[in-house]
Amino acid sequence: MKPILHGPRMPTDASVATQILYWVLTPVRLFRQRTAVNLVVSYVAMALITITLLLSALMAMILWPQLGQWLQFEEVAIDGYLGEQARAYAQWLDPQRLEVAIEGELDPAEYDRLEADLQAIVAAAVPGFEGAFEESFAFRIAHVAILDMEGMVVASDDPAWIAPGDPVSRFSLGSTRGVTARTLSLDGELDPAWGTLYSMEVANERTSASYPLVMNDGEMAGVLVLEGNPIREVIGGESRIELLRYFGQQFRQVIWYVTIPAIVVAIPFGVWRARSISRRLERMASAADAMAEGELDARIPVRQRDEIGRLAERFNEMAATIEFNERTRRAFISNVSHELRTPLSIIRATVERQLGQTGTLDPAQIASLGVIERESDMLDRMITDLFTLTRIGEQSLRLERKSFDLADLAGEAVAGIRDLAWSQSRVSV
Structure with missing residues (x-):
């Protein structure tokens, strides 16, 4: 199982069952080996959460009408029959009589009769227009009014709703304001939105309809306006909005059973994934810091073979190469230092033996042997310093500070080359 999940490729000698298991576990393997897959999964999760939030917002606008109005969310339950009623009542009221009323030439008795006709429209008591209503049903029309071409009310069924003038x-x-203004602006032309003379709009589940009062000469004299009752009251049941609200309520009850467990699972999972990646990067940073401090044997444990895992492997390979090179360098310096000390010891021993025979040497020979002895001592110190370099990286070198006479050090260096420089090139040092 482990090679299948962690291996980059399927084993060549795998059995049929192993091959099937390999392809079945491909999504799991990609998720474990590819950081990009993790990111994609995260993006998909974010998309799903966004969709859930959008659906929740939509359900909220359906469930709470005040929110829908604040967001200018229009309801679509419109009473399409109200426009046809406006057309029929405009003919029943007699456009010629309405023209006289609009011009203000109707006598008081006829005006009272006109208001009574408007109230009969609201009460669904117009001869030939009566309908059989269930007790739970409301009448379709709530209010009716007649306006002139200036947009002023001439008559209405209820002055408390809107009064003449x-x-x-x-x-x-x-x-109601919208359809009246649109019909007045069309001036007897067809409404492009409905393809008829009347216009309709809906707000707060109430439909409003207006119809132009066109005279025999084709001129428009005014507008008949009808304002309907709430559609759910008209049809004696639940409108489409009410049904949507019902489903919204069910959705709101169900969504908690889905959202809460999703959040409870998603948050710890996201934290776990983030911490697992950060811990792996922290281990790499700690190993790099250890190498910077001289711990060349620092390594990173590799448990996954994704991009971070492969980077850790390359880091370990690099660290092993550096450690090998450093050990080789130290061994080489140590060997060179040891090999140089052997001939140097022979030279120093020979010089000391020659200097011990002072009776057979002239002053010039004694001076030359002295130079050889001093230079041998200097070479010995240089070999010691070279060997010291190998101990610096091991942090085992203990430095001892002490004072010295700079003039004596310079004098020793000059004495070693004065005679040779004068004898070969006549240079005084």
């Missing part, structure tokens, strides 16, 4: 801006519902 009020402008179109006094309508409390935005959809």
